[in-house]
Amino acid sequence: MxxxxxxxxxxxxxxxxxxxxxxxxxxxxxxxxxxxxxxHAPVVSPAEFTDAITVVTPKELRRAEKAAAKAARKSPLxxxxxxxxxxxxxxxxxxxxxxxxxxxxxxxxxx
CATH class of the missing domain: 1.10.287 (Helix Hairpins)
Known part of the structure; x- marks a missing residue:
């Protein structure tokens, strides 16, 4: 062969x-x-896993959404x-x- x-x-x-x-x-x-x-900044809520190293709290998620909305308003375009x-x-x-x-x-x- x-x-x-x-x-x-x-x-x-x-x-x-x-x-x-x-x-x-x-x-x-x-x-x-x-x-x-x-x-249109994508803000995705993380999935929670039982063995996750870092879990984003709802407060941190709201803060990220607020920051994304603020950045969208400040756009010079x-x-x-x-x-x-x-x-x-x-x-x-x-x-x-x-x-x-x-x-x-x-x-x-x-x-």
Whole structure:
């Protein structure tokens, strides 16, 4: 039994996965930045686990929501710029989703 490894194909898969991962992370980071810039800072209440190292209290959560609302009011952007940033954020998130769906399709179709 003789095993032959196609190193060129291995290199192509490695480079494609590296570029795909970098693209997804970049688009997500830019989308999150634009979302915050548009005044829609995501404040997520943490899930409580029994063995959690740090648990955010409701008081700390209210303080974070208040700080996010204050930052949104102090934004120097006009309403049109905020709207454009929000559209850009959603576009970046859509590109992330398309990249993930495309990767899954490539795996499923086996091309």
């Amino acid at each position: 003789n095993v032959v490894i196609n190193w060129l194909a291995f290199l192509q898969v490695f480079i494609a996965s590296l570029i795909g991962a970098a693209a997804i992370v970049t688009f997500y980071a830019v989308g999150l930045r634009l979302l915050v810039r548009s005044g 006009t309403e049109g710029q905020k709207r454009l940033a929000l559209i850009g954020a959603y576009g970046c998130f859509a590109l992330c989703a398309l990249a993930v769906i495309g990767g899954i399709l490539i795996i499923v179709i086996g091309h």
